[in-house]
Amino acid sequence: MRELLEVIESPDSTARDAAALPVPASYRAAVLHKSETGMFEGVAPADRDPGAAIHIQDVPTPEPGPGEVLVAVMASAVNYNTVWSALFSPVPTFAFLERYARTGGLAARHDQPYHVIGSDLAGMVLRTGPGVRRWQAGDRVVAHCLSVELEGADGHNDAMLDPEQRIWGFETNYGGLAELALVKATQLMPKPEHLTWEEAAAPGLVNSTAYRQLVSRNGAGMKQGDNVLIWGAAGGLGSYATQLALAGGATPVCVVSSPQKAALSRALGAELVIDRSAEDYRFWSDEHTQDPREWRRFGSRIRELTGGEDVDIVFEHPGRETFGASVYVTRRGGTVVTCASTSGYLHQYDNRYLWMSLKKIIGSHFANYREAWEANRLVTRGRIHPTLSRSYPLTEVDRAVRSMHRNEHHGKVGVLCLAPEEGLGVRNPELRARHEKSINLFRTFEGAGVGGHAAVAGAVG
Numbered sequence: 001m002r003e004l005l006e007v008i009e010s011p012d013s014t015a016r017d018a019a020a021l022p023v024p025a026s027y028r029a030a031v032l033h034k035s036e037t038g039m040f041e042g043v044a045p046a047d048r049d050p051g052a053a054i055h056i057q058d059v060p061t062p063e064p065g066p067g068e069v070l071v072a073v074m075a076s077a078v079n080y081n082t083v084w085s086a087l088f089s090p091v092p093t094f095a096f097l098e099r100y101a102r103t104g105g106l107a108a109r110h111d112q113p114y115h116v117i118g119s120d121l122a123g124m125v126l127r128t129g130p131g132v133r134r135w136q137a138g139d140r141v142v143a144h145c146l147s148v149e150l151e152g153a154d155g156h157n158d159a160m161l162d163p164e165q166r167i168w169g170f171e172t173n174y175g176g177l178a179e180l181a182l183v184k185a186t187q188l189m190p191k192p193e194h195l196t197w198e199e200a201a202a203p204g205l206v207n208s209t210a211y212r213q214l215v216s217r218n219g220a221g222m223k224q225g226d227n228v229l230i231w232g233a234a235g236g237l238g239s240y241a242t243q244l245a246l247a248g249g250a251t252p253v254c255v256v257s258s259p260q261k262a263a264l265s266r267a268l269g270a271e272l273v274i275d276r277s278a279e280d281y282r283f284w285s286d287e288h289t290q291d292p293r294e295w296r297r298f299g300s301r302i303r304e305l306t307g308g309e310d311v312d313i314v315f316e317h318p319g320r321e322t323f324g325a326s327v328y329v330t331r332r333g334g335t336v337v338t339c340a341s342t343s344g345y346l347h348q349y350d351n352r353y354l355w356m357s358l359k360k361i362i363g364s365h366f367a368n369y370r371e372a373w374e375a376n377r378l379v380t381r382g383r384i385h386p387t388l389s390r391s392y393p394l395t396e397v398d399r400a401v402r403s404m405h406r407n408e409h410h411g412k413v414g415v416l417c418l419a420p421e422e423g424l425g426v427r428n429p430e431l432r433a434r435h436e437k438s439i440n441l442f443r444t445f446e447g448a449g450v451g452g453h454a455a456v457a458g459a460v461g
């Protein structure tokens with residue numbers, strides 16, 4: 001792997017140097033074991049530790065098939081799907097791998113007793129399979145996580161509608177939390193060259209998801225002047241949704257759960273922020289009953305911040321806990337756009353507020369290649385910045401996953417795979433210098449400790 005690193009890091013190395021590199025027979029990866037899918041049976045959900053399911057071990061290197069690419073992974077990132085995978089919840093991901101394998105051909109390779117997880121990467125193309133023309137060994141890339149077959153007609157207006165649509169590293173094997181990864185050539189995009197490897201790996205999944213959900217016409221189709229309520233605004237999805245709203249001339253109303261996260265949202269440029277913990281919203285009075293008075297209190301607070309207006313769009317993902325409130329506070333004719341259900345997927349809402357006020361609920365899931373490309377282009381141009389707060393070495397993916405499961409993290413959590421340290425991989429220092437403070441915002445904030453947060457926010461904002 002040392003030779004590999006030298007080629008990746010040398011400014012003089014050529015495609016030929018990269019193509020001449022030997023492909024190791026095996027590589028180190030963060031994996032789950034099929035034999036352990038029952039490990040949390042009988043353990044209360046709150047006591048389940050996703051870190052306990054993650055193993056770092058060598059796995060055999062897969063050969064890239066037609067249209068596939070083997071990437072040397074410099075850095076990756078933890079996503080919430082890593083948490084779901086390691087909790088074996090709501091279903092063990094091995095069920096996805098078995099189903100994929102049953103489609104036949106090369107897909108059969110994905111059904112293994114181990115699952116290499118991870119749905120983000122930044123790295124260098126090591127080998128291309130037959131028929132790959134656009135990418136070659138030595139290309140510096142990031143990968144989005146949409147894996148499609150596109151053999152049927154359904155996916156040809158919008159690849160997310162392909163019946164064989166899968167999330168790479170979650171519903172397929174050979175994911176990004178590893179030294180090597182197997183992707184389809186149609187997952188690759190150019191690495192933003194003003195960013196380090198770990199910064200470049202951070203936005204991928206969440207930025208693309210937020211872009212489709214909020215900006216794309218396949219999602220809410222946000223326009224200038226819209227008020228956008230953003231749940232979890234200092235988390236993974238929310239930190240990009242906040243930036244996309246601001247960059248698109250909308251007004252984000254950011255909901256967070258601590259003064260630190262409120263300061264981070266302000267430092268990103270948001271002016272309207274609600275600390276849901278400090279204001280103690282209790283949308284459910286018991287397990288089965290919601291409290292409409294709390295929806296009204298929340299709606300009044302939003303109007304207080306916006307100068308009397310309701311929100312045009314609600315950017316939803318907490319799910320059961322917040323969905324009733326989200327439908328209630330959306331303006332007449334407005335849109336709730338949802339991509340997840342972190343707190344539970346059986347939602348309840350009062351349908352009278354939906355139909356009488358002509359509101360819409362839109363389901364959104366990841367992004368098609370074009371949307372992921374547009375989202376990556378915004379990063380490449382320095383319009384949207386990574387929100388990386390901390391990076392862990394590959395050997396400590398368990399710690400990284402735990403911090404996300406406990407909601408202790410800010411923005412994105414990175415993982416160094418082949419990269420021996422942070423800070424490597426920048427090839428456009430001029431663009432970086434123009435955005436250095438914004439690129440470092442979440443990391444600086446993390447390092448500043450409680451007392452320093454206001455100062456950091458002031459310095460950047």
Ligand code: NAP
Nearest residue numbers: 080209232235236237256257318321339340342343365366
């Ligand atoms: P994240 O980094 O953990 O951020 C989620 C944020 O949601 C947290 O920071 C938290 O913010 C807020 N939150 C959590 N529980 C909440 C609750 N009960 N009520 C209100 N707010 C709550 O995770 P993420 O990466 O943004 O992902 C969020 C969800 O979206 C996950 O379920 C993930 O699997 C899903 N997702 C789906 C797609 C897709 O393509 N469909 C893509 C990406 C993610 P505060 O505590 O500060 O309020």
